[in-house]
Each structure stands twice: as structure tokens, then as C-alpha cells.
Amino acid sequence: MTPQEMTLFGKLSLYLSYPFVQYAIIVGVLIALCSSLLGVTLVLKRFSFIGDGLSHVAFGGLAIASVVNLTNEMWLVLPITVLSAVLLLRTGQNTRIKGDAAIAMISVGALAFGYLIMNLFSTSTNLSGDVCSTLFGSTSILTLTQQEVILSAILSVLVILLFIFLYHKIFDVTFDENFAKASGTRVELYNTVIAIVIAVIIVLAMNLVGSLLISALVIFPALSAMRLFRSFKAVTIFSAVFSVVCALLGMLISIIYGTPVGSTIVAVDTVAFLICYAIEFFKGGVSS
Amino acid sequence: MAQVQVRDVSLGYDNNLLVEHLDFSVNAGDYLCIVGENGTGKSTLMRTLLGLQKPLAGSIEFGDGLKSTEIGYLPQQTDVQRDFPASVREIVLSGCQGRMGLRPFYTKEEKALAETNMERMGISEFAKRCYRELSGGQQQRVLLARALCATRKILLLDEPVAGLDPKVTAELYKQIAELNEEGITIIMISHDIDAAVSYASHILHVADKVFFGTREEYKDSALGRRFLKGGEDE
Ligand SMILES: Nc1ncnc2c1ncn2[C@@H]1O[C@H](COP(=O)(O)OP(=O)(O)O)[C@@H](O)[C@H]1O
């Protein structure tokens, strides 16, 4: 080992001995796992824009929560985002209102009002720092309180269990909604549950990467897996592994080099996606 | 009582009326072909039969012990399916979803049913293959196997041979005819009037003036004669 590696290793083991870093890593891994699970559904059901819209709504919620000085912001942000998810899904299905336009309006509106509220009422001395960290996550993952850690862990485990039990329904509803409906599957029920789960995932992921980068966390694992695998099961499993590995790597890099957590994780995701893309290209080139 | 009874149904969207006063019935074991030009509302009729949308007027009843959830459906291909990562087995199995209610996992019987239907359609060897990498004819057989998992009584097929070459088309028609001989009711939308007349027991021709009757009646009708002749000219 070179001295440089020694210090890296020493630095890492020192950091990892702090409980708040351990919490951050546990929560980060759980959140990364959750956010990868519904990626395929989001991409293929053209729900990605709902995910984007919701992350802006969550930002607005967070702005309100921080202004009224809630001790745990999630109690406000979670219900607001879940409610918006259900509403957005409804408008998306209604052909009379242009679903996309409604979502764009809501999400941009929430963003604007969020910033406005923070600007007008915030007592913080570092407003742009606050806004920046809500948008990009920054160091917030390392400053989680124990209560937030427990809540995140419980929500993550719930999301994972729900996904396992709904796995086949999600496949059915995503692959061919009309067939599912015609053969008696309760499509509306499952769509609503999926929308709620997406909302929960987004609120969770805000802690890790901030609201602007959430889509990356949700979509990169699915897109990467779809480059390499051809069955829903394989794609789902690979997405989960991909997401967890990238999040771990990103968090370690950010701890060692002091880079912002959220953008480091997303950068690692992006590089890993490019690698998957290259592998597919190479394999395709060889086999054809 | 008939399996499907359609009474005085009108179809359309908002301010666009497509068909009025549709009356027909389908009995167990029938093979009904729905023919007509593009955009006359054939798919709309099928979606209405499936309960995916409501008719503007009239009523649709299911009888003869048929529940509205016991229908096997083969849709016109959608975009979602094209880039969906799914193996053949996963897709065929999903045909069992309708009967599962809230139960989360498949039973042994349902898995066996999927295997049986894959064999029936001659796609067992592709079970692990990716759906989107199959040929058009193979994909249609996968969707047929899925539809068979959803029903033992009635299949609704929306242009199952669209885009297939003549040889594969003939094979698929033969397989559908065999399913009909086993007692499964078939309602099929088709562009191909000649095939319709050679396989179907009944014809529904959707046009300005709607025709419904047996294929013999259709051959003798003015509408039928005109279109059958037109088919030969091409
Ligand atoms: N969801 C919809 N909303 C409004 N109009 C529609 C919709 N779906 C189809 N149409 C219109 O209804 C007509 C009939 O469509 P369709 O039933 O698909 O015809 P076919 O299957 O006979 O070719 C077409 O003119 C089409 O543009």
C-alpha cells in the first residue's frame, strides 16, 4: 500500500466509525434500492414526467415545512406529495385535460411558490444555501436525525415489501393495461397504489439526492438494466443491484473527497449507465 | 341465451358518431368475423365489448355462464409492448392475473396452465426468450397463449394477422380455427374478407349499412357480393 492509499483507507475507516455516517449509508442504500424498483414501470408507462412533477411538489412542501419550522419535515411533505401523485394520475388519465400540461403547470408552480415562500418567510441567514441543498441534496444525508433515519428505514422496508407483493400485478398493468382490464385485473387500484409508492419513493429520495436529481436515481438503473437484460425479473434484479452499488460507491467517494452526496451518486450512475451502454454495443457488434 | 348479446348499440367519441343501432348476438362455439374499412369503429366495438369503454347508447349483455372477466383478448399491438423487457413465460403467465384477485403469487396450477398453453401454441422452446426479439408471428402466438390463460370460453382478436407474411398468416388462421373446433368462441377483426368467409360462421360488416348474418347469408347479400368481388380484383 502506498501512503496515499493508507490515508484514504484510514480516513474512510475513521468516517465509517461515526454513527451518523453509518446511518447515512444504511438509509442511502435502502433509498437507492427503493427508487430503482419502480424505474421500469416509470419509464415504460411514460410516468417519468409524473416523477419529475412530484419532485417539484415535494420541494414546495419542503419549503412550507421549513418555514413553519416543523421538527420533521417528512410529516408534511409526504402527505402533500402522495395526494399530488393521486391527483396527477387522475388528470393524466383524463383525455379532456392535457395531462402533460397539467403536470408541467403543477410542478413549475410548486417550484415557484416553494422558492417564493422560502424567500419571504425564511428566518435562515443562508437562504441560497438552503434552497441549493433542497434542490441538490448536498450534505443533508449526513445530518439526518435519528427520527428521520428510523422513518426512512420503515418507509423503505414498506416500499420493498409492497413491491414484492405487487410484483406480478405491476408487470401485468405495465405490460398491457387494456388486456389487464379486460381480463378482470383491478387496474385503477394498482395504478393508484403505484402512484402512491412513487410519491413515497420521491420523498425518501429527496433526502439522498435532492429534488432535482431524483429522476436520475429512479431512471438510470432501469435504463441500464434494460440495455443488458431481456426479462422483467432480470431487469428488476439488476436495477436494484446497480442502484445499490452506485449509491454505495457515490457515498464513499463523497465522504473521502468531500463532494456533494447527491450529485456524486448521480455522476456514478451516469458513468455506470455509459458502461452498460458500451457493453451492449460491444455485445451487439460481436453477435451480429 | 347467447354468450354475448348486443342490443341497439351506438359507438363513437364525444361528438363523433361512428356506428348506430348495432344488433347482434354470439353463441357459444360461434366464429364471428368483424370486417369493414379502416376507421369504421371495429376496434372501438371490441373495446366496448371488453368493457374498456362505454357505448353511447344500447346495452351489451353476457349470458350462458360467461362472466365479463372470462374473456381472452388479443389487442392490436401497442408501443409499450415493443420495448418492454419481458420473457415469453412472464407474458403468458400474466394471462392468469384476472382470476387471481388480490392474491400476489401464481399457484402451481396456474404455472402448469401457462406451460400447457405455450405448448398448444408451439412456443415452449421460446419460453425464456425476450418477447421483443421474436418475429411478428411468434409474438402473436405468445399473446394468444396469454389470452388462453385468461379464458376457456371466448377469444376476442383485433387484427391478429396484421403485418404477417402469407405463410405465417395461414398458420395462425389454422391455429385459431383449431381453437374454435375445441369449443372456444372466436370474435375476430380482420381486413381479409376472403379468409373471413372461409373460416367464420358469422360475419359482421361494419359500414354505412351494417350487415350481420351467417357467412352463407353474407355471400348472398349485395354488400358481401360487392366486397368479395372487390377482394378478387386486387
Ligand atoms: N380514443 C379515441 N378518441 C377519439 N377518437 C378515437 C379514439 N380512438 C379511435 N378514435 C376514432 O374512431 C374511429 C374508429 O377507430 P377504430 O375503432 O380504431 O377503427 P377500426 O379499428 O375500424 O380501424 C377513427 O376515426 C379514430 O380516429
Ligand SMILES: [Mg+2]
Ligand atoms: Mg382497429
